[in-house]
Amino acid sequence: MQWTVRSDRSLYSDQWLDLRLADVELPDGRHLDHRLIRMAPxxxxxxxxxxxxxxxxxxxxxxxxxxxxxxxxxxxxxxxxxxxxxxxxxxxxxxxxxxxxxxxxxxxxxxxxxxxxxxxxxxxxxxxxxxxxxxxxxxxxxxxxxxxxxxxxxxxxxxxxxxxxxxxxxxxxxxxx
Missing domain, CATH: 3.90.79.10 (Nucleoside Triphosphate Pyrophosphohydrolase)
Known part of the structure; x- marks a missing residue:
């Protein structure tokens, strides 16, 4: 089952990483605030x-x-x-x-x-x-x-x-x- 990202915003970002907050909708309709980190490859x-x-x-x-x-x-x-x-x-x-x-x-x-x-x-x-x-x-x-x-x-x-x-x-x- 795939989760759906409803929104995604940066909480902190610099040259090393981007800490983000995503509003994720679960397959059963519930929402989850999920933190994630994006880094350069x-x-x-x-x-x-x-x-x-x-x-x-x-x-x-x-x-x-x-x-x-x-x-x-x-x-x-x-x-x-x-x-x-x-x-x-x-x-x-x-x-x-x-x-x-x-x-x-x-x-x-x-x-x-x-x-x-x-x-x-x-x-x-x-x-x-x-x-x-x-x-x-x-x-x-x-x-x-x-x-x-x-x-x-x-x-x-x-x-x-x-x-x-x-x-x-x-x-x-x-x-x-």
Whole structure:
């Protein structure tokens, strides 16, 4: 059953997010004031080497006060295609230039309250081009075995839903072959 949006207005907006209030009509006719957040889309990539390891960054997220492994990912600049943004983010955050990127998944990590499109790509390999341009992004950069994905999730070392989804998707695809 589809909900109907009767009105939608901004409560707060800046360059990062738009907090909105929607008057939503439920299928039974009742109305619900629903808060939602809209964010600009972002792009990232899982770069996999010939040993089935994924290039990840170890970073602290102050919002949740947690450390974890994540794929390189960030905002899409005006006029930039998602695939270009993903390649740029990988290089800026890791110092590795991914080989040809191909689409892996389009994700909405928390679609019940948040509209934040995540365009996720995959590359078979990368070329080291230097140090990360964004040295503040992570404490470490490492090639992590794809097979370790579920164990890292179990230990709470991968909590990013986009990273977890991408890693598990690749792992399932590998096992289907």
């Amino acid at each position: 972002s792009a990232g990539a899982l770069v996999v080497d010939d040993r089935d390891r994924v290039l990840l960054i170890w970073r602290h997220r102050f919002i949740t006060d947690r450390w974890g492994w994540e794929i390189p990912m960030g905002g899409i600049a005006d006029g930039e295609a998602p695939v270009e943004a993903a390649a740029r983010e990988v290089e800026e955050e890791t110092g590795w230039r991914p080989h040809q990127l191909r689409p892996l998944a389009y994700l909405q990590p928390t679609s019940g309250i948040l509209d934040a499109a995540h365009h996720v790509f995959v590359a078979d390999g990368a070329t080291r081009v230097g140090d990360p341009a964004d040295g503040f992004e992570s404490a470490r950069i490492a090639w992590i075995p794809l097979e370790d994905a579920s164990g890292l999730i179990d230990k709470g070392e991968i909590v990013s839903s986009t990273t977890a989804t991408g890693m598990l998707y690749l792992l399932c695809a590998k096992r289907r072959r």
